[in-house]
Amino acid sequence: MKAWQRQGVGLENLKLVDLPTPEPGPKQLLVRVKAVSLNFRDKAIVDGVYLPHLMTQPFVPVSDASGEVIKVGSEVKKFKKGDRVTSHMFTKWLDGTPNKDDGAHALGGPKNGGLAEYMLLDEDATVMTPATLTDEEASTLPIAAFTVWFSLVEYGKIKAGDTVLVQGTGGVSVYAVQIASALGAKVIATSSSNEKLERVKALGAKEVINYAETPDWEKEVLKITEGKGVNHILEVVGGQSINRSIEALALQGHIYIIGFLESMMAEVNVFSLLAKQAHIQGINVGHRRAFEDMIRAFDELDIRPVIDTVYSFDEALDAYKHLYKGAFGKIVIKVSE
Amino acid sequence: MKAWQRQGVGLENLKLVDLPTPEPGPKQLLVRVKAVSLNFRDKAIVDGVYLPHLMTQPFVPVSDASGEVIKVGSEVKKFKKGDRVTSHMFTKWLDGTPNKDDGAHALGGPKNGGLAEYMLLDEDATVMTPATLTDEEASTLPIAAFTVWFSLVEYGKIKAGDTVLVQGTGGVSVYAVQIASALGAKVIATSSSNEKLERVKALGAKEVINYAETPDWEKEVLKITEGKGVNHILEVVGGQSINRSIEALALQGHIYIIGFLESMMAEVNVFSLLAKQAHIQGINVGHRRAFEDMIRAFDELDIRPVIDTVYSFDEALDAYKHLYKGAFGKIVIKVSE
């Protein structure tokens, strides 16, 4: 089969190769990949900065994939040939608490991922693709949508009527606008582009703030919320931004630390943290049971994934380059028809 | 002021009288009542079967009221003259755990309720009327809508994609269809009338079952849910119905015991309860903090309260008689313009 393989650090070591088509073990599925989507993690893996001690052998990159089951192992019970399925990245984190070695069993590094004509999925680490989504759309769920869901629903127990602050318009952030709005929350979105703010308004955001025009955006958030602050903040920026987030937070509000676009270090004002009795939660995707919950929710909620650009399988490197530049919503690679 | 007064057991002891217009204490509001709505509790109070030891003195009945603030006490901070407000029944249950004597401080018995031109509300037991609702609509929130919210959101931590079974089409049940649907849950509704089932479908129910035509409705529920059962059941019937509910439940599903239309006693099959690891939760409305949460949610969700009939103040007894017969949604009494 044709496959892209990560053979070392840097985009120049992402190579299109021929690999033997794998055979499913007793509890595995052989899946013909239709589409994959890219995440910040995929970039960090190419750059060699994401758990490099685990990424020592060549592997097929990209964790998030949707496709069709071609063949099932002898003991598989939950899926059959022809099923439309989507991958679950942490293949051993199924429910409850995470495991110490989840990283060592993650798809798209060090386990083979979806940027190939075929991939193996463990029966336990696979979910049914929602009937309402195309394969390209569904391939954007496993990290980007699910990180938002796991933050707001599993950790934050979000309620309709809560207020949510979303920073920026990358893949996670656009989903945050859509999912939080669909759950009945009031979303306040920030961006440095008024054009993008118009687009997130169309996706459900009730209030928007251009942080280039309003650098003290936390004060604007307090004004919008009549001094109460917001209940949930998805923090993707890192660095000093977190202190503005704490100021913008309601008493006992939640900050989900999802990314670190600006800096790996965040200098936190501890006194503000105490005074707000803030919850800060580090997020690292989630478990399969909650992913299945979200799939069911997508069947009820009217959320249409926002795809910035679809690249062909041969254009995979262009897709990565787009990821480096930033996108509005998700970047998808179509692997096969 | 003109007021209806409950002077004893039975509708014949509900009397239209003249009472002195009350004066607000330092932390109270004087409210010109615009509308009240009736609940099963109001009937039980008239019938003398609801906490009769507390209902020994005459009082103005009906707990659920919306109106306009006419005057505020000297220490009131959260409301001002002209505010549109709605009552909170358990005036001492503000947050967290309930108090032993909440029943003794409930509106509409033994404390004066809203079936009068004016009423006093404690500042702490009052919420702002949602801007999106009329007074008549808002008067249906304090028990009927809030009981559903407190069950599903506070106790049940409902998630979008969950399944909810709703029995019948009374005030609580119609709200259950609307609220659960708006929260992204998949609602299965039951009724003995196909015409009513059409109406709940229009309000959001995805699946309906006519239990007169399908007495073993729990089997139909299992079929609809592919054998999984539902996550939440709002039980308003009592009697033997609860065992069908347990059969229809998913593992670790929730049954909220809200009413007892058929019988005060429920003969429960304990083995099924164990096997399902069911949660059964007795519901008795809820606290003010959660009521305020719901108000905020109504501002985001698109829920239009379903009012069966609006009666005039003079027709209050007819409104009660309608309540005895049953209604589709809520019965409202318009008290003033």
Next chain:
Amino acid sequence: MKAWQRQGVGLENLKLVDLPTPEPGPKQLLVRVKAVSLNFRDKAIVDGVYLPHLMTQPFVPVSDASGEVIKVGSEVKKFKKGDRVTSHMFTKWLDGTPNKDDGAHALGGPKNGGLAEYMLLDEDATVMTPATLTDEEASTLPIAAFTVWFSLVEYGKIKAGDTVLVQGTGGVSVYAVQIASALGAKVIATSSSNEKLERVKALGAKEVINYAETPDWEKEVLKITEGKGVNHILEVVGGQSINRSIEALALQGHIYIIGFLESMMAEVNVFSLLAKQAHIQGINVGHRRAFEDMIRAFDELDIRPVIDTVYSFDEALDAYKHLYKGAFGKIVIKVSE
């Protein structure tokens, strides 16, 4: 190997036979059984009233066993030869929500249990035996102790200072006295025997009630708790007892339905349930993650399991007969040195 085998309904169909010593699969452990303990479930399986549709083939009975690892499968990582281990009954329920087919993968029926010289345990369904307990003591943990733990800790989030009502002095109840006391709760215990009440006092109960002498024991509970009622009740009796339990409960208190010694049906007073805002929770043991939590707790708490009688392997039928009569604490069968 020598093994007892359940070949049909009734104690007369529990037969001592010779079976081939099994070989562990890649993720299994071969365990030399040292001791097993009996539970109400083992009796119900012999009687043919527990999930009889699953118990159609002969199997080795008794789910709860402790022993020593003799051999490990090729892929086993967490255990090694010589480890002291204890069985986890629901071999597929590892964390989070239960599975529909957990009953089909339970030890001691339909899967082979521990009443044999050797048994196979799945690596995932095994816990380390606490260093502080003998094998005989540890064999009493998997159902009796763990049912109490899962009720009070996982479901009930018990806090030190809570009050707990424990009925009777069987295996679960004695553990309830010990565990709840060790967690800092105040235990009220009931029994019809003053001698047994003295013994549970020695095990930690602060207050005791002889329900033969005080049939309205719920009133005594209210008196002891200054009218507040208790926060947690472990209900093992069934039948009408549950309404007394509801009366004895604090507002928003928990009743864990664990057994049904008297009757499979419980006629519940729904109005009391509502007024108390009671939580009723059906209990069916629990998952491995929580079992491991409890094991760690036993290493910190000073709980010495109460064993009524230890029988030899050949006396297994006598042990069952003792179970039918009732015991104070647990009945153990010593399988090997």
Next chain:
Amino acid sequence: MKAWQRQGVGLENLKLVDLPTPEPGPKQLLVRVKAVSLNFRDKAIVDGVYLPHLMTQPFVPVSDASGEVIKVGSEVKKFKKGDRVTSHMFTKWLDGTPNKDDGAHALGGPKNGGLAEYMLLDEDATVMTPATLTDEEASTLPIAAFTVWFSLVEYGKIKAGDTVLVQGTGGVSVYAVQIASALGAKVIATSSSNEKLERVKALGAKEVINYAETPDWEKEVLKITEGKGVNHILEVVGGQSINRSIEALALQGHIYIIGFLESMMAEVNVFSLLAKQAHIQGINVGHRRAFEDMIRAFDELDIRPVIDTVYSFDEALDAYKHLYKGAFGKIVIKVSE
């Protein structure tokens, strides 16, 4: 009455004065103060760095006090003359979520506190003194013990068998050792003094680390926990210490941010935070309902408060000076017999 009064910033503006003995309002208690204890907050108030905008008028300092009810207001129901009572600092935070203006109603600044012969307590902001404690001991509960309880029990849902890391031997930390141990947790304590480590071992700590001798104490914590890390960390240090805490944490473990002895800013490694899926929780004491829970727990657990030194009323300034230097456990001022 004789009272100390904070008349401005600095110890020199803490003055012994004569004030009129206050009269209780309808829902207040007049309490003859027996003892108060000092907390880091009291120092920060004297230093003028704690919410200075609220501390503009003279007031009696010190929030934590125990004493005897001398007189009750006309509407008081829960207390009577002669009751032994203890103060609750956030007089308006009674249950559930905190209020925006809790700081403005806190005892010991800006509301009059306990460093006077008499003080007024709101009925709702008072708890009964545990029968098992002296007044001097009880005066140490409201902030020091309760901060630990609110962190571990209310937020962290601590379970017996969990591991807890406690830094240092101040008032909060010594209580953390005692409370966590009494709740069945395994405590690891750190200090730079081997003599103090011996004392915390005697109070329940199972493992101790001298961080002066072992600066990379987080590695020692991982070794002690067999690589798992600890479930709960009470962080009182601030500054860079928090990154060591994150390294020492178990997956999904809790860090409670309680103090900032070294620095108001904490530079947090965001990647570690994500990888550990850490919960970080800002702590600011807690609400009355949980304080009452803790009082009940103290009646069951065998915890003897650790008082470093008891000063007389006249020596109040010396007590403050001791606080500035640091103490092992609590500093108490005896106000009257």
